[in-house]
Amino acid sequence: MKRFFDLFFSLIASILLLIPIVMVSLLVRVTSAGLVIYWSDRVGRGNRIFKMPKFRTMRVDTPAVATHLLTDPKKFLTPVGSFLRKSSLDELPQLWSIIKGDMSFVGPRPALFNQNDLIELRTAHGVDQLLPGLTGWAQINGRDELPVPEKVKLDVEYLERRSFLMDIKIMFLTFLKVIRRDGITH
Structure with a gap:
């Protein structure tokens, strides 16, 4: 049922959000060099590496590490990067990952390939068996501010309590967080 929900709503969202997706694409293209995505x-799932699309918010010469590991992340942002991140518009291309089956609407946020501490902790607790999500329990309980052990604790809580109703609650609370721009540092 979760896969049907993901596929159905990601297709509907892709159609409804087509104009904003095109507008953001143009905005990224005209304000910085490099690819839009x-x-x-x-x-x-299962610690398999996949390619996750995002609208590009950082310059093309930015090191491939988590933003919080950069000494001065703001110096790498494109002219519209901060706005796209704070509004979560940079996440819109991930609808493709949901359609493809690499992601779900709700699950633990997919770790970067080099976030070894996060990957190891998730694997030790069985969280690696969940499909990663566009949003998740950890995102609505702290987002960028959470240290890795706290994120994994919340991911485990989701693993143990997950249900269709919990997913609906997480999506609703995510919507509120995005509207309020809660928990976004860059």
């Missing part, structure tokens, strides 16, 4: 190597 950044394909990030991410860790999926």
Whole structure:
């Protein structure tokens, strides 16, 4: 049922959001050099690496590490990068990953391929068996601010409590977080 929900609503969302997707694409294109979409190597179910698309918010010469590991992340942002991140518009291309089956609407956020501490902790607790999500329990309980052990604790809580109703609750709370721009540092 979850896969049907993901596929159905990601197709509907892709159609409804087509104009904003085109507008953001043009905005990224005219404000910075490089490709509009950044394909990030991410860790999926079973620790399989997949390519996750995002609208590019960082310059093309940015090191491939988690933003919080950069000494001065703001210096790598494109002119519209901060806005796209704070509004979560940079996440819109991930609808493709949901349609493809690499992601779900709800699950633990996919780790970067080089976030070894996060990957190891998730694997030790069985979280690696979940399909990663566009949003998740950890995102609505802290987002960028959470240290890795706290994220994994919340991912485990989701693993143990997951249900269709919990997913609906997480999506609703995510919507509120995005509207309020809660928990976004860059």
